[in-house]
Amino acid sequence: MEDVAFWVLAVAAVASGVAVFVVDSMARATFALLASFLCVGAELLLIDLHYLGVLVILMMIMEMLVMAVFMVMYMMNPAGLMPMTMLHNTRGALAISGGAFVVLAAGIFTVPWPERAGRPPRDPTLALGESVMGPKMLVMMVIGIAILATMIATVVLATHRGRYDRDGAP
Amino acid sequence: MVEVVVLGMLAVAAASLNGAFAGRPAEPFQEAARLLTLQRRRTARADVLLTRIGVVSLPLAAALAALVVPFGDRAAVGSGVGVVWFNAMEVVAWGAVWLAGWGVNSAFGLVGGYRFLAQGLAYELPHMFALITAALAAHSLDLRIIGEAQGGLWFAVWMPAAFAVYLVSALAMAFWGPFGHPVGGDAAGGVLAELSGPDRLVFLAGRYGLLTVAAAVAVPLFLGGGAGPWLPAWLWSPVKTCAVLALLVWTRRRFPVLRMDRAMTVAWTVLIPATVLQMLVVAIVVV
Incomplete structure (x- = not known):
């Protein structure tokens, strides 16, 4: 099934x-x-x-x-x-995508895949949370703040409205 | 599966209640019969496939979200990540509304679809923070466990900001009442402008379904789940759902429609800081 x-x-x-x-x-x-x-x-x-x-x-x-x-x-x-x-530059795109496919497919067959070690955890969500937020806590926090700051900064730069001319009034 | 059926009936009741506020409780049934017998209005060069996908996926998303809603401690599907599943299914509404607005090839429908996306970007972040706050306090993403974690004090009492934001975003995700701008009269009905006959019926049913599911999820998140005196837990959940749903339906005739750019300003300058502070307080208390 x-x-x-x-x-x-x-x-x-x-x-x-x-x-x-x-x-x-x-x-x-x-x-x-x-x-x-x-x-x-x-x-x-x-x-x-x-x-x-x-x-x-x-x-x-x-x-x-x-x-x-x-x-x-x-x-x-x-x-x-x-x-x-959706197709542009068909010949070049075909060469690039064909090449990428060949490289990736070759990788599948040539890479020595590791044997499975250990068993799946009882609660994968908890395990994921601990592995992301445990040792990598600082990195994830910094990235989170950076993404939020980028979003707000982009919006502020993109909008033509200031904080004193709301609703489009000049 | 009983839970999903009951929520479906509550959605019909919500439509009837909305009619009752205007003095005509039977109005939705008459309207449904009228729409079923009405021939579809066709627009020139419409993308019928995309329109249909959009129209059908709205009630489908509501039904799928209803799968994880617990009555007492029983849900149709006992998912360990119910909160995330509910969130994912209500976001389907973004796609549904945009597709229904885009597909009919009408300027008003298109305007409505884009309005809903803008509104979505406004309500979604505060909404997610409110969901996370409740999950954080209960140490779980399972709606049943969150409901049971409120033995002493309902989350609505000691995290009022998160609860209020949740109710506001429930209105916004169903583009209801003050957040009805995507189907606003100023754009000739927006997304609904060119939907006619059965399409319109299914779409509107989906909107009531979404409103009902949002009300039902508020119960395990903030209102103690099935906790309450005298009545059994499986009955308390729908009773509380009815109360929240009635409140949500009532807002429609009480508040004016909010333009989505103003909703955006309020969401980013008031709601997001409020929910982040609320989460900080809850995190400090819990941990």
């Missing part, structure tokens, strides 16, 4: 990944990519990493919706419902 679910999700993930480059609308491409990510999140749920799986689903939905805004905004025809193509 789990094997069937794994293969269905795996094929769906790859298929919707392919769909990103086949469809002719930016909105469809965005949501095909989202569907691919959601399949990957569901794969994580299958191997009992519940927290990580749900987190991937949560973050990918939010991220892709924000992405949708930017992808549509930077398009050549922002209407988006008009036909467009």
Whole structure:
């Protein structure tokens, strides 16, 4: 049963990944990519990493919706419902992606994979939290603050409104 | 599964209550019958597939979120990460509303969809902080355990800021009442402008479903779960849910609609600092 679910999700993930480059609308491409990510999140749920799986689903939905805004905004025809193509510089892209695929596939077969050591923890969420926030606490805190500061700074720089001209009044 | 069905019935009751505030409690049923028999209005070069996905995923997300809502200590799916699952499912509304607004190829629908995304960015961070605060105090992401952890004192009492922010974000995620700007009358109904017939019915049902689930999750998070005198725990949860839901529905006729850029200002300058301070206080008390 789990094997069937794994293969269905795996094929769906790859298929919707392919769909990103086949469809002719930016909105469809965005949501095909989202569907691919959601399949990957569901794969994580299958191997009992519940927290990580749900987190991937949560973050990918939010991220892709924000992405949708930017992808549509930077398009050549922002209407988006008009036909467009995701393929540019097809020959170069084919060479690069083919090369990357060959390198990665070769890596799979040539790397000596380590044998499994230990067993999965009883509560993977707790184990994850301790390994991230235990020894790496300082790094994670600094990164968290840095990301928040970057977000606020970007918004402040991007908006033309100051703090005294709210609601667009000059 | 009983829990999900009960929440579905509460969603219908919420629609009826909203009608009752206008003096017509049967209005949603009449409207539902009318929409079911109405032919769909078609717009030129609409993206039908995306519209349908958006319309259907709103009630679907509400139902999936309802899976982890506990009545007493029983939920349809006993998940150890119920809080995160609920959060993930209510974020599906972002996609649903944007798709429904985008797909119909109408300027008003598009405006509504983008408004909801902006509103989402405003409410989501304070909302997440409020969720985390309750989870932090109970040392768990499991809604059942959070509900049981409030034996002495309900979280609503000693973390009022988080509770208030949660209620506000519950309204915002269902674009209800003061946060109804994405479907605002100033944009001819926004996302709802071009949805007609069964599409409109399913979408509106999804919105009531989302509002109901948000009210139901407030109970284990802040209102002691199934705790209470005389009645059994499985009954207290829906009773409290009804009370929260009635409060949320009531806001619609009590408060004016807030523009989403103003909601954004309030969210980032008031709600986020308030929830962060609340979390700091809770963290110090708990640890």
